[in-house]
Amino acid sequence: MSSTERPLRPEPSRPAAIRELPRPAVGHSVELRDLNAYYGQRHAIKGIDITFAPNEVTAIIGPSGSGKSTVVRCINRMHEEVPGARVEGSVLLDGEDVYDPRVDVTQVRRLIGMVFQKPNPFPTMSIFDNVASGLKLAGTRGAELRERVDRSLRAVGLWDEVSDRLGAPGVSLSGGQQQRLCIARTIAVEPEVILMDEPCSALDPVATLRIEELMAELKQRYTIVIVTHNMQQAARVADTTAFMLDGQLVEHGETTKIFTTPDDERTERYVTGKFG
Amino acid sequence: MEGSAIAAAPRVLAAGPGARRRRAVNRLMEAVSTLAAGLAVAVLGLVVVSVVVKAAPAISFRFITTNPQISPFGANTGGIANSIVGSLILVALATAMSVPVAVLIAIYTTEFAGGRIGALIRFALDLLNGVPTIVTGLFVFGILVLGARQSGWAGAIALAIIELPIVARSAQEVLALVPSSLREAGLALGLRRWRIVLRIVLPTALGGLITGSVLGVARVAGETAPLLFTTSTFSNLGLTTSPSQALPNIPITIFGLSESAAPSDHAQAWAASLVLILFVLLLSVVARALHERSRRRIRE
Numbered sequence: 001m002s003s004t005e006r007p008l009r010p011e012p013s014r015p016a017a018i019r020e021l022p023r024p025a026v027g028h029s030v031e032l033r034d035l036n037a038y039y040g041q042r043h044a045i046k047g048i049d050i051t052f053a054p055n056e057v058t059a060i061i062g063p064s065g066s067g068k069s070t071v072v073r074c075i076n077r078m079h080e081e082v083p084g085a086r087v088e089g090s091v092l093l094d095g096e097d098v099y100d101p102r103v104d105v106t107q108v109r110r111l112i113g114m115v116f117q118k119p120n121p122f123p124t125m126s127i128f129d130n131v132a133s134g135l136k137l138a139g140t141r142g143a144e145l146r147e148r149v150d151r152s153l154r155a156v157g158l159w160d161e162v163s164d165r166l167g168a169p170g171v172s173l174s175g176g177q178q179q180r181l182c183i184a185r186t187i188a189v190e191p192e193v194i195l196m197d198e199p200c201s202a203l204d205p206v207a208t209l210r211i212e213e214l215m216a217e218l219k220q221r222y223t224i225v226i227v228t229h230n231m232q233q234a235a236r237v238a239d240t241t242a243f244m245l246d247g248q249l250v251e252h253g254e255t256t257k258i259f260t261t262p263d264d265e266r267t268e269r270y271v272t273g274k275f276g
Numbered sequence: 277m278e279g280s281a282i283a284a285a286p287r288v289l290a291a292g293p294g295a296r297r298r299r300a301v302n303r304l305m306e307a308v309s310t311l312a313a314g315l316a317v318a319v320l321g322l323v324v325v326s327v328v329v330k331a332a333p334a335i336s337f338r339f340i341t342t343n344p345q346i347s348p349f350g351a352n353t354g355g356i357a358n359s360i361v362g363s364l365i366l367v368a369l370a371t372a373m374s375v376p377v378a379v380l381i382a383i384y385t386t387e388f389a390g391g392r393i394g395a396l397i398r399f400a401l402d403l404l405n406g407v408p409t410i411v412t413g414l415f416v417f418g419i420l421v422l423g424a425r426q427s428g429w430a431g432a433i434a435l436a437i438i439e440l441p442i443v444a445r446s447a448q449e450v451l452a453l454v455p456s457s458l459r460e461a462g463l464a465l466g467l468r469r470w471r472i473v474l475r476i477v478l479p480t481a482l483g484g485l486i487t488g489s490v491l492g493v494a495r496v497a498g499e500t501a502p503l504l505f506t507t508s509t510f511s512n513l514g515l516t517t518s519p520s521q522a523l524p525n526i527p528i529t530i531f532g533l534s535e536s537a538a539p540s541d542h543a544q545a546w547a548a549s550l551v552l553i554l555f556v557l558l559l560s561v562v563a564r565a566l567h568e569r570s571r572r573r574i575r576e
Contacts, residue, residue: 081463083390110466120457124479133475134465182461189465 027054028094028192028223030075030112035089037067037074039082044070046247047089052193057215057224059238059255061231063270067247068227072195075225076112077105093193110134113186117198119178121170121185127153128166130181134189152184156214176207183214187222194218196226200233212237231271235259243267324553331550334543340551344513351538356548358515362523366428366507367497369519370435375489378440382447387473398448405441412437413502421506428519431507438499439492446488450481487567494559498552500527526552 030052037045045067052058060068073079074087077098090097098108121130129136131149140148149166153159158180162173170181179199186194196215200208215224215237228234234241235255242252243262251264262268269275338355345354381401385394416434420427454477462472478485507522516523526548533545 076464078460078463081460106466106468108466109464114464116457116460116464118457120455120461122458122461122476122480124476124482133462134467138466185461185465 029054030193030223030225031090031092031095032071032075033090033092035071035074035087035091037070037079037087038085040084044247045074048249050242050249050252052223052225053240054223055219055221056239057219057226057237059234059241060225060227060244061229061234061241061270062244062250063275064229065246066244068244069197070247071244072114072197072225072227075193075195076109076114078109078114110138110189111191112193112195113189113191114195114197115179115183115186115199118202119175119182121173121178121181123169123171125170126167127162127170127173127181130170131184131188134185138189148188148190149184152188155187155217156180156184157210158184174207176203176210179203179207179211180214183211183218187218191222193223193225196224198227198229201229208233231259243270245270327546327550327553330543330546334540334547335550339544339547343515346513349538350536351540352533352536352544353540354513356526356529356544356551358513359524359526359529359548360551361515361517362428362507363497363525363527365517365519366432366435366503366523366525367493369428369432370439370496371489371493373432374436374439374492375443378443378489378492379447379485381440381444382451383473383478385448386451387469387477398445401441401444404437405445408501409434409438409499410501410504413505416502417505426507426509426522428507428516428521428523431503431523431525432519434502434506435496435499438502439496442495443488443492446491447481447485450484450488451477453484454480483566483569487563490559490563490566494556494563497556497559498527500531503528504531 032048032050035045035048036043048071060071062068070079075091075098077087079085079087087099090099092098093108093111097103098112122133125133128149131152132140132145135145135148150159153162158177161177162168170178173181179202183194183199200211203211212233215226218224219239226234226237238255240253241255241258243250243258243264243266245266251258251262251267253263258267259271262271336355340355340360341357342355343358344352344356347353381397385397389397413434416430416437420430420433458476458480459472462476503525507525508528510516510522510524530545530548530552533541533548536542
């Protein structure tokens with residue numbers, strides 16, 4: 001299918017592509033224990049305890065300023081890059097605390113990947129180099145590099161669209177394609193967990209749908225945590241949903257339950273649109 | 277317009293009182309600012325035209341390709357080839373010394389330093405930028421020439437000290453323009469800071485860095501005062517390329533030719549000025565073209 005005659009409703013992505021990726025023996029879980037995060041004096045995340053189950057999509061919803069993005073940035077230790085920011089508590093990846101002083105932070109980030117709200121492919125690199133960037137700058141070369149790039153592009157459903165122009169600049173793609181390129185770049189380094197911070201909010205509905213379908217496949221390989229302000233999206237893609245308010249975790253449960261019969265009154269008021 | 281009762285008052289779209297005066301003031305301001313802009317362009321044009329006119333008798337291909345030959349009357353019957361070569365060498369050495377250091381300073385302040393240290397360094401660079409070039413020349417004279425002798429190295433170092441803050445400040449601005457989302461993407465992939473700077477930030481900022489460097493070159497190409505103390509007495513009239521000796525250069529040559537008694541030398545001084553102006557003009561045009569290209573790139 002050429003890119004000029006894309007149907008209004010995209011074809012379902014090829015499930016086979018995801019299975020070409022190396023299969024992990026067992027899924028990976030992330031547990032947050034008494035997580036607190038500060039921006040200088042401001043106490044942004046107040047004592048969060050939550051477990052993200054392996055090979056599931058967990059959505060974090062909540063009003064602006066509730067701390068959703070801060071929480072995921074604590075998981076892959078991006079929060080500490082902000083001057084004056086600090087974290088207390090533990091984030092356990094399969095039982096190992098990523099904040100242990102003996103841990104190498106770059107290794108943490110290789111295992112816990114992140115996709116950002118605005119697609120950010122590297123502008124000076126081609127499509128191929130973008131996907132390869134995590135690998136190349138860590139030493140992978142030659143045939144193995146090419147193979148992993150191919151697999152990643154297939155897994156995100158971009159291969160058919162770009163295989164004839166891998167040398168074109170990464171920024172020459174459309175917004176939705178760029179975001180899938182960023183996802184390919186993230187999975188090329190073979191992480192265990194993928195964090196997504198409102199990955200579709202800058203995209204049109206068609207591109208959004210494609211990425212949501214991609215998520216359904218990606219969870220076979222990875223544990224996914226997605227921050228979203230779009231409750232319908234959470235209802236569509238997430239197995240479990242967590243509701244946050246003012247830096248605290250209000251409720252976490254199966255998505256259908258959260259949206260139909262939540263335990264907490266604040267959750268109910270949020271999902272029925274009474275505030276936020 | 278008086279506010280009137282509810283339904284009856286008609287809407288008036290015509291101008292109220294004072295509109296004519298406001299329009300006149302507006303037109304006056306437009307005229308004044310256009311005149312000011314025109315004045316700036318006119319001054320530039322005047323300078324270029326007068327240099328061209330006065331240089332006409334002396335400028336020629338021979339002028340730029342022959343070394344000076346002093347006639348028995350003391351006039352230069354040759355050209356200024358050795359000065360052109362000398363200037364190119366001095367500027368090249370100065371740039372080779374200052375640009376890498378300037379870029380490293382910029383990388384340090386934008387990527388690694390805290391806010392306070394970064395501000396301090398920026399302030400220091402601005403101060404260095406404001407030091408009169410004759411003071412810089414005197415400083416280098418005191419350190420390198422006094423007790424030794426004049427040399428191209430001393431001249432190049434003086435020029436490098438002048439070029440450094442220009443390139444560094446420009447590089448800082450350019451690096452700060454690289455979107456932080458690119459750095460975040462690199463960090464999220466598990467890349468180390470230096471790798472991110474070298475492979476992602478610098479390539480993205482390359483166009484702007486080159487523009488800043490070219491502007492720095494354009495600035496020092498015409499500096500005279502620092503060269504006055506460091507490389508102004510030339511031992512011979514032939515081509516000198518070794519920086520361990522005083523290198524002939526265009527600004528000092530202009531100075532020397534203008535002091536001479538022979539009117540033909542004066543024409544040569546103008547011609548040398550024309551060469552210098554053209555060189556700087558060319559660099560500025562190149563810098564602008566690169567700037568446009570890099571701006572388009574980052575906007576994507």
